[in-house]
Amino acid sequence: MSNLEGEPRVTLAQLATAAGVSLPVTSKVLNGRSGVSPKTRAKVNALLEEHGYRPRQKSAEQASLIELVFHELESAWALEIIRGVEHVAREHGMSVVLTETGTRHTLGPEWIEGVLSRRPAGVVLVLSNLPLDFRRKLDVRDIPFVIIDPAGNPAPDVPSVGSANWAGGMLATRHLIDLGHKRIAVISGPKNMMCSLARIDGYRSAMNMANLPIDTGFIRYGDFHVDGGRAHAFALLRSTDPPTAIFAGSDLQALGVLDAARQIGLRVPEDLSIVGYDDLQLARWTSPALTTVHQPLIQMAEEAARMVLRFRSGERPNNCRIELATSLVVRQSTVAPSKDGNSP
Amino acid sequence: MSNLEGEPRVTLAQLATAAGVSLPVTSKVLNGRSGVSPKTRAKVNALLEEHGYRPRQKSAEQASLIELVFHELESAWALEIIRGVEHVAREHGMSVVLTETGTRHTLGPEWIEGVLSRRPAGVVLVLSNLPLDFRRKLDVRDIPFVIIDPAGNPAPDVPSVGSANWAGGMLATRHLIDLGHKRIAVISGPKNMMCSLARIDGYRSAMNMANLPIDTGFIRYGDFHVDGGRAHAFALLRSTDPPTAIFAGSDLQALGVLDAARQIGLRVPEDLSIVGYDDLQLARWTSPALTTVHQPLIQMAEEAARMVLRFRSGERPNNCRIELATSLVVRQSTVAPSKDGNSP
Incomplete structure (x- = not known):
């Protein structure tokens, strides 16, 4: 089942034989291309996951994108998170692909197929959780992901960035x-x-x-x-x-x-x-x-993007959850209480 | 010089011969791929522009991205524009690639090379103007663009969306x-x-x-x-x-x-x-x-994205500048003046 350390790697050709389809069809499913029936796609995907298939080499040419996924862009802090991910992407000569999952609260199959066909360097998600089947699909393609989770509800084994x-x-x-x-x-x-x-x-x-x-x-x-x-x-x-x-x-x-x-x-x-x-x-x-x-929303986003790129270059997470420090900013809305209380 | 109506189309092979380089090298320059010397790239780009080269067919497979370029994301209305472009992209099963040009006020050569290699359906720019050489590079690759320009300073012959x-x-x-x-x-x-x-x-x-x-x-x-x-x-x-x-x-x-x-x-x-x-x-x-x-920032962004997709599918602009209507929203900060003026 799992691709344990030292176990010989399964090849894509072996998986194609197991699925009873051609190698090009298997490759199409792996890379999210069109022209495959839903039934065949499901069968190949299941085998890819079951055998813990990992592509032997990363396609360096195409890995110039970071995917950024929001539940809703309306959120007051969306822009700060976009800016943080954009900073890190620019440092690395990469671009950011933005997706809003919308009110359906879920990432549809067309999203995951799009991600697979774009083969990004990694995915940063602003969601409290990622459905298990999507997680498996990303894992199989060796596409790393990190969750930015200011709400503080991360799954315990998912890499995430929050604050204190x-x-x-x-x-x-x-x-x-x-x-x-x-x-x-x-x-x-x-x-x-x-x-x-x-x-x-x-x-x-x-x-x-x-x-x-x-x-x-x-x-x-x-x-x-x-x-x-x-x-x-x-x-x-x-x-x-x-x-x-x-x-x-x-x-x-x-x-x-x-x-x-x-x-x-x-x-x-x-x-x-x-x-x-x-x-x-x-x-x-x-x-x-x-x-x-x-x-520190911008820094949280920067940290998440950097984590994704480190995972991409082979580093494995030591600690799944990183929390950045919060700090007090004193402006004009606080003073010592007046002696007679606050009755108007 | 120009590719007039009825004039026979120049082929990429003819351009390669004229540039004294191979066809694959010429194709690499056209598609923004790496592995070409800056000198050769400049020479081929100049010929592509001089002869008004247009690719014979659009690569439908890759045209699932809309590029959105900001001068600065800090701007208070950036998020509304992102949301508008994202809406239209989602309607068409496309994704949005976001770029911030940053404080340098210019789009660097790495940006244009990135755009060319991604071959987007089109480009929406939130800038008051697009440098002429970038415009030529986009024109040559048949990548349409529209400027969202709330500041109201559009170049007269560039497709743009503003408001009244x-x-x-x-x-x-x-x-x-x-x-x-x-x-x-x-x-x-x-x-x-x-x-x-x-x-x-x-x-x-x-x-x-x-x-x-x-x-x-x-x-x-x-x-x-x-x-x-x-x-x-x-x-x-x-x-x-x-x-x-x-x-x-x-x-x-x-x-x-x-x-x-x-x-x-x-x-x-x-x-x-x-x-x-x-x-x-x-x-x-x-x-x-x-x-x-x-x-109507969201609608302006939606209109710009739709224009880009219409240009992509072959429509030519009738009118380069579209201005959407503004409207008054009455809330609580206005009433009739008090009789004794506003002295405290």
Whole structure:
């Protein structure tokens, strides 16, 4: 079954014989070319996988592309990831092929056939996971892949790049505590995302270390978008004993908190301090400019592209998961709490 | 010299003879392959162009890529353009190859060689112009191209897609006039960009149509970025007779105006109405949400990609320049002026 160390390599001709088809047909399937019936394609693919076939030499001529696959380009950080992969591609005289999987949440068969026919140097995926059958198809063709996963839900044995979410939550909260805030609320993302949980745990540990009590209702799960931030901020700020600071969990949620504060008549930062998360370009452009946790999206993308190229040149992963450090960027949305609290 | 209608086609073999090299070498140059000396490459390229050589048949197998070239991906509207081209590529089962020319402002020879070797269906460029020698190289290989040019500076004979800047300036200004504003200032972009001039002329015509005087100092040229908007807004709002409304020329400049207003203590929209331009995603996320002129960036990119594919399938351009309509999106940053002006 598997292609163990020292086991003699199976040749493409042997596989063709086993499949009962010609060598050219077998080669067509391997390289994602057209002109093969779906039945034959499936049979050959199954044999390629079963025998752990690996091409003997890489086609250096064609390996000048890096494939970059997004679930949705609409995501606020898509552009930063594109820029990071593009930087590394340019360093190596390569180009980036971009695919958006779209709302179907899956990579269709036409995508994998396209990838196989382009024979890229490697694939960088911005997805929480890669379906097992695609993974096998890439493995068989010796096309390496790395997942960029800011959400923090990687499969344990898939090479992935993320960032330090727990430390980010800790940094944001300690900054507010150091300024003198005691009533600090957190709005994180959905409960089923690891990064949401990690940021809240970082918040909780910072509060515990400072011996500050955590108010019931001060830990909230949003949607990482503007509307979620606004809705939770209204609830928090209209409560009888509101927070003096909100760690908003994402820059977009921080925009929602800013809007709620303005509508209620609270000044930021005088009446309410806000910390974002991500450090998107727009965090510099809000009024006031956002204090936020910098998630190194461009560097994460660069690291993922470099990993793919190292795998391509033969290196095997030591450690499947790399997390880059987050850091605090202090701008104008945080100050010490005013003495009389934040009542308008 | 030129390949006139009815003139017999020159063959690649004839060109090889004329260049004094073999047919395979000539073919390598045509297809951007390696293994040819720079001197020979230059000689063959010159002959290909001189004789207006066109390949007899298109290689259908490889034409599954659209090249998309940016001057800089940092631009606020890069993502929307990527999404538009990606939509059309996906409709046609194609992929997008992305290149950023970077700060050098030029497309290097390695880019053109890469394009030639990939043999894309066509090239979409987000640049104000394409150097003549690249244009010739693409023409010779029958690779069509279209420029997306929101700046409005297209070369007259190059196929390009833009949007209606003059009409956009008119729409923004008429909206403010209809609300009852009389003291309206405009901050546009750099003086050397056609779109800046067109938006200001639209403003001027709207003011003239309404018989409203235009204050000296109310027409300003910014940089289309946040800082330019902020600086001009400070100057306008601190003058002895400030405007009650500002048409900010771009959404980023509108963010700068919002920040200046907040720092001065003016409420938006009660004390100052603001209209942006572009309708970037972030225009929905500001506080208050921006009234702005929608520039159909996604549709412009879709149109450019479709034009390229139509040229690929043999259609010749009727009209080199297409301008898509702009439209006004009314949100929360504009209301009727308060009776006592905008003094804080």
